[in-house]
Amino acid sequence: MYGTSSDGDYYRCLIDILVDDSTTATMLTFFKIGNLDGLSLFIGVAFMILLFFSSALISGSEVAYFSLSPQQMAALEQEDTSSGKRIHRLLKRPEILLATILIANNLVNIALVIFSFFITAHMTVGTPYEDWGTMANAIITTTLLVLLGEVMPKVYATHHNLGLARFTSFPLTIVNKLLQPFSRLLAYSTRFIEQKVDGYRSKKGVNMAELNDAIDLVANASANGGEEQQDMDMLKGLVEFRDIIVRQIMCSRLDIFAINKAVSFKELCDKVTNEGYSRVPIFEEGIDNIVGILYVKDLLEYLDAPADFDWTVLIKGAYFIPETMKIDTLLKKMQKERTHLAIIVDEYSGTAGLITLEDILEEIVGEIIDEHDEEETDKYKKKNRYNYEFDGRTTIHDMCKVMKIDHHSFDAVDGDYDSVAGLLLEINQNFPEEKDKIKYKRFEFTVLKKDGNRIDTVHVNIKPSELKDPVQ
Numbered sequence: 096m097y098g099t100s101s102d103g104d105y106y107r108c109l110i111d112i113l114v115d116d117s118t119t120a121t122m123l124t125f126f127k128i129g130n131l132d133g134l135s136l137f138i139g140v141a142f143m144i145l146l147f148f149s150s151a152l153i154s155g156s157e158v159a160y161f162s163l164s165p166q167q168m169a170a171l172e173q174e175d176t177s178s179g180k181r182i183h184r185l186l187k188r189p190e191i192l193l194a195t196i197l198i199a200n201n202l203v204n205i206a207l208v209i210f211s212f213f214i215t216a217h218m219t220v221g222t223p224y225e226d227w228g229t230m231a232n233a234i235i236t237t238t239l240l241v242l243l244g245e246v247m248p249k250v251y252a253t254h255h256n257l258g259l260a261r262f263t264s265f266p267l268t269i270v271n272k273l274l275q276p277f278s279r280l281l282a283y284s285t286r287f288i289e290q291k292v293d294g295y296r297s298k299k300g301v302n303m304a305e306l307n308d309a310i311d312l313v314a315n316a317s318a319n320g321g322e323e324q325q326d327m328d329m330l331k332g333l334v335e336f337r338d339i340i341v342r343q344i345m346c347s348r349l350d351i352f353a354i355n356k357a358v359s360f361k362e363l364c365d366k367v368t369n370e371g372y373s374r375v376p377i378f379e380e381g382i383d384n385i386v387g388i389l390y391v392k393d394l395l396e397y398l399d400a401p402a403d404f405d406w407t408v409l410i411k412g413a414y415f416i417p418e419t420m421k422i423d424t425l426l427k428k429m430q431k432e433r434t435h436l437a438i439i440v441d442e443y444s445g446t447a448g449l450i451t452l453e454d455i456l457e458e459i460v461g462e463i464i465d466e467h468d469e470e471e472t473d474k475y476k477k478k479n480r481y482n483y484e485f486d487g488r489t490t491i492h493d494m495c496k497v498m499k500i501d502h503h504s505f506d507a508v509d510g511d512y513d514s515v516a517g518l519l520l521e522i523n524q525n526f527p528e529e530k531d532k533i534k535y536k537r538f539e540f541t542v543l544k545k546d547g548n549r550i551d552t553v554h555v556n557i558k559p560s561e562l563k564d565p566v567q
Contacts, residue, residue, distance in 0.1 A: 143210055146206055150203045150207065150243075151247065152248065153199050153200040153263075154244055154245050155248030155251060155252035156263040156267055159263070160192065161193070162253065163260065167256075171183060178260075178264045181264035185271060190282040191278050191282050193282075194279075194281040194282045195267070199274060204244065215228045215229060216229070338502075339421065340419055340420060341422055341439055343490060343513065344457075344458060344490065344492055345418070345448035345449060345513075346448050346451075347513065351448065351449055353378050353385065354378075355377075359402065364394065367391050374389070374391070374451075375391065376413065376436075376438060382446050385446055386410065389409060390411060414436070415438050416439055416440070416450075418448070422458065429452055436449060436450070436451050475489065481556060481558070482554065483497065484552060489515050491515065491518055494555070500557065504538075515553050515555075522535050527550070529544065539557075541555075
């Protein structure tokens with residue numbers, strides 16, 4: 096009995112000594128922090144390091160794969176390695192690969208944040224630092240995630256894209272297969288949204304008028320003339336390029352130089368020499384029946400041919416287009432067809448005019464004057480910033496360009512017209528006489544000269560509020 100009581104007191108005294116010992120207390124603190132024991136803490140930290148490493152690899156792989164140059168891709172095709180084959184398979188569907196990387200990266204980052212808060216909560220529960228621990232965890236985890244999981248791996252991938260792509264090709268292939276249903280869903284939904292947004296933008300006109308006004312503001316702010324003005328004009332040409340149809344800039348049928356297929360070889364040579372064109376439309380019976388195009392260079396080797404030489408064998412096929420086609424579409428088609436001239440037909444299959452590759456390029460770079468062209472100033476006279484004289488055949492598009500006004504200024508005038516003369520007929524609803532004045536909004540047109548019923552010369556007065564640039 097005595098021994099038992101003494102032993103109990105002895106052990107209680109020993110425990111008190113151990114607990115009061117500073118070294119033992121430190122060890123107990125290490126192995127139990129809040130509600131988290133030492134082993135659990137070690138496993139949690141190791142798992143977080145693994146998540147940081149995974150986040151870095153995934154973020155870096157995004158830059159690595161999508162920054163591979165054509166030369167690097169060609170080198171991968173030539174080598175027979177498993178990593179190279181995996182890279183090619185992944186990049187065959189780049190939208191699926193990108194969706195996989197984004198989904199995996201977000202899953203890892205979310206797991207990292209949740210796990211870090213879980214560890215912090217168990218470490219600080221029941222302590223005075225519980226609230227501060229949550230705040231500190233948010234700051235530290237976010238900083239490390241941005242630095243170690245985004246910035247550093249992407250900087251590294253920029254300089255070592257091929258090596259990182261090889262290293263991540265195997266795990267990324269596995270992840271791609273695991274997440275493929277979700278990746279496909281994300282890729283297809285993104286494509287659907289893009290199509291809807293593009294359709295909405297096309298219906299709204301993508302605010303081209305506002306973009307044009309912005310270019311004008313920049314031009315006015317730095318108006319030094321010379322090359323800067325040419326650059327601004329080129330930018331405006333690019334902005335308006337997609338809205339222009341061929342009818343607006345075509346050479347009308349009245350101004351087409353064409354040759355009857357029935358003329359003799361000598362007459363043909365005389366006409367070609369006098370006009371100086373390199374390509375000439377050839378017609379039968381009338382201009383509405385164009386049968387082909389004659390390339391003048393093909394005549395060079397037959398200059399010494401007899402007068403009865405059958406030159407019609409040199410006629411090439413003509414390229415026909417509708418008058419409502421957009422010039423950006425036409426430019427692509429002319430590049431594909433390798434042609435520099437197209438015949439424009441109206442809704443009744445009659446010849447409405449023709450257009451050349453030069454006409455299209457002039458809408459971007461400005462007028463291109465060659466040795467056979469008339470000077471641009473021969474087509475109009477600029478008296479001052481508010482008064483102009485135009486040939487009645489001048490297109491509305493060219494008139495607006497010369498006066499630097501909105502190309503849609505006359506869209507409200509209903510009718511089928513392309514020239515200044517046609518515009519006046521639509522506004523007046525009758526044939527005007529010489530000296531007649533026709534007013535439309537802020538414009539005043541005066542018929543200066545007529546040739547029968549044809550309006551030959553028109554004076555245009557425009558009020559300053561319609562101008563797009565300062566008074567010059």
